[in-house]
Amino acid sequence: MGRKGVETLVGVFVLLGMLGLLFLALKAANLSGIGGGDTYSLTAYFDNIGGLKVRAPVRSAGVTVGRVASIALDSKRYQGAVRLEIDRAVQFPSDSSARILTSGLLGDQYIGIEPGAQEKNYAPGDEIRQTQSAVVLENLISQFLFSKAADAGTPSAATPASGPKK
Amino acid sequence: MTNLVTRLGAATLEVLRVLGHHAALFAALLRACGTVIRRPYLVVAQVHAIGNLSVLIIVASGLAVGFVLALQLYYTLVRYGATDSLGLIVNLSLTRELGPVIAALLFAGRAGTSLTAEIGLMKAGEQLAALDMMALDPVERILAPRFLGGIIAMPVLAILFSTVGILAAYVLAVLLIGVDAGNFWSIMHSGVDAWRDVGNGLVKSFVFGLICTFVALYQGYEAEPTPKGVSEATTRGVVVASLATLIMDFVMTAIMFSTPGG
Numbered sequence: 001m002g003r004k005g006v007e008t009l010v011g012v013f014v015l016l017g018m019l020g021l022l023f024l025a026l027k028a029a030n031l032s033g034i035g036g037g038d039t040y041s042l043t044a045y046f047d048n049i050g051g052l053k054v055r056a057p058v059r060s061a062g063v064t065v066g067r068v069a070s071i072a073l074d075s076k077r078y079q080g081a082v083r084l085e086i087d088r089a090v091q092f093p094s095d096s097s098a099r100i101l102t103s104g105l106l107g108d109q110y111i112g113i114e115p116g117a118q119e120k121n122y123a124p125g126d127e128i129r130q131t132q133s134a135v136v137l138e139n140l141i142s143q144f145l146f147s148k149a150a151d152a153g154t155p156s157a158a159t160p161a162s163g164p165k166k
Numbered sequence: 167m168t169n170l171v172t173r174l175g176a177a178t179l180e181v182l183r184v185l186g187h188h189a190a191l192f193a194a195l196l197r198a199c200g201t202v203i204r205r206p207y208l209v210v211a212q213v214h215a216i217g218n219l220s221v222l223i224i225v226a227s228g229l230a231v232g233f234v235l236a237l238q239l240y241y242t243l244v245r246y247g248a249t250d251s252l253g254l255i256v257n258l259s260l261t262r263e264l265g266p267v268i269a270a271l272l273f274a275g276r277a278g279t280s281l282t283a284e285i286g287l288m289k290a291g292e293q294l295a296a297l298d299m300m301a302l303d304p305v306e307r308i309l310a311p312r313f314l315g316g317i318i319a320m321p322v323l324a325i326l327f328s329t330v331g332i333l334a335a336y337v338l339a340v341l342l343i344g345v346d347a348g349n350f351w352s353i354m355h356s357g358v359d360a361w362r363d364v365g366n367g368l369v370k371s372f373v374f375g376l377i378c379t380f381v382a383l384y385q386g387y388e389a390e391p392t393p394k395g396v397s398e399a400t401t402r403g404v405v406v407a408s409l410a411t412l413i414m415d416f417v418m419t420a421i422m423f424s425t426p427g428g
Binding site: 003006007009010012013014016017020021023024025026027028029055057 | 207210211213214217218221257261318319321322323325326328329332351354355356358359360363364368
């Protein structure tokens, strides 16, 4: 085999590898989900973001319309600042609200957007004012215990860790 | 008693000697790489010998691993009604671990042995010494192109292995068993991160390629110039390269995936 032949074969080999990498990166992994030029960003502040992660989906009516781009703690408000990258084709009224929801019983957390009724839409970079934090299981249980204790009329309900003994 | 102490000392010195030879050859190879880049055809020919000719065994193994992985996962997942996650599990195990590791083990067996035997025989036939006599550096002329060729070929082979494995799992799970195709791809798509999983797998395969090629070259270069010496060096090369790959895989996994989720 001549020098040209070997070079062609090696070219085919490396090209195959590049195609495989492209397949793994685009088809089999979520590289294409973010970073395209056709998105705009909104910011939402939450008291508690729970287990929300960067790249988590943003959904409206269950349809994925964007992704979480970054999560940081706002040191002035002591709230979690979540930046959302939303598909430019999808516009929301400027009184839409954002909630942190869980898909399924044990699934990952995502952001659900409930559209409002305003004529005006959110402009890129706007802040979503109405937000609802993630449900934290410990808070839910302690609320439940507190209300149980209040119902029972026991004054020693301030120690929920030991639990009301009945 | 003194005899024991003497042997302990001798063993320690032997370890140091071997380490030193490894380091010296590695430094010489790195130095030689600079000059080899000016003659790329030498490297291209080696990529052909090491990479192209290994494609068949890599693709065949990838197919087999993909099939078996999908089948076994299906048996277990179907009990929990979670067969939709099959693609995700196959993809993560292949891109993160199995792809680079099995490809490296095959690489050590398929390409590493031929490198060791080739160079060992060149040494036994005093061809390396002849090159030296002609003022040609054998490390630069013979070893460095093979070293670079191995480093280039190995990541490509690992990617091919993972890709073929995932496609094989798709064929078995979706086309033959009847797992939903949309869920197979979309759950895989949302669970695999291009940088964290595919990227780290690529880094792994690069490191494994470096280890396997270097070990094979070292064993050939340091082989005793007899038929027995060459055969021993070939065996030792495969054993050392495989163990080093497995140990290095554990270390790199511990570093790369120590923070869950990310």
